Amino acid sequence: MKLSELSEEVREKIKSHSWDKIVGTPESSSPWKFALDFENPEIMDIEGYHVLLPMRKDRLSTQTILRCIPSADGNTLILSFQDLSYGDNSEPLFLAICDKLPGEELFLTTTLYESSFDGIF
Numbered sequence: 215m216k217l218s219e220l221s222e223e224v225r226e227k228i229k230s231h232s233w234d235k236i237v238g239t240p241e242s243s244s245p246w247k248f249a250l251d252f253e254n255p256e257i258m259d260i261e262g263y264h265v266l267l268p269m270r271k272d273r274l275s276t277q278t279i280l281r282c283i284p285s286a287d288g289n290t291l292i293l294s295f296q297d298l299s300y301g302d303n304s305e306p307l308f309l310a311i312c313d314k315l316p317g318e319e320l321f322l323t324t325t326l327y328e329s330s331f332d333g334i335f
Contacts, residue, residue, distance in 0.1 A: 215257050215264045215320070217250075225250065227315055228322060233268055236327045244268065246322065257320065263291055265312055265321045273299065277308075289314045291321050 220228075229247035249255055249268045256271035257264050261282045267274070276299040283292040293310040306328045312321035 215259070217255065217257050217266070220320075224315070224318060224320070227318070228266070228320075231315075231322055231324070233323045234325045235268075236325065260291075260293065263321055264319055265291065265293070265323075267310060267312075267323050268326060273297070 217225075229245070229250055232243050232245045233249075234241055234243050246266075246268070253268065254270050254272075255266060255268060256274060257266050258274055258277075259265075260279055263282070263284070267277075269277075276297055277295050278298055279293060279295045281292070281294045284290070285292075291310075291312040293308075293312060295308050295310070297306055297308065309327040309329070310323050311325040312323050314321050
């Protein structure tokens with residue numbers, strides 16, 4: 215599944231949602247409309263699930279999925295992944311909560327938590 219293959223109706227459904235980004239303790243909320251209009255994201259196939267993460271498609275190839283945990287009812291995914299843009303030991307690490315878009319076979323990120331190991335050791 216590709217974002218460009220979605221109907222305008224589905225794209226409008228996506229745009230009506232938002233997602234929260236947490237980096238350390240600050241939190242911000244962003245509309246999916248902004249991501250679709252300006253960030254050029256793409257749908258990823260993760261263990262058979264179609265997932266839309268709020269990041270440019272040119273960054274997707276450097277994301278390594280560490281875990282994909284579906285909820286018992288199949289309506290939520292919890293993902294952990296690492297951004298390897300700067301090498302195998304690079305940071306940051308991410309935890310994403312993705313909810314199924316009602317009536318669609320697509321999961322939208324609703325919360326994205328970014329973390330690093332800075333200050334832990």
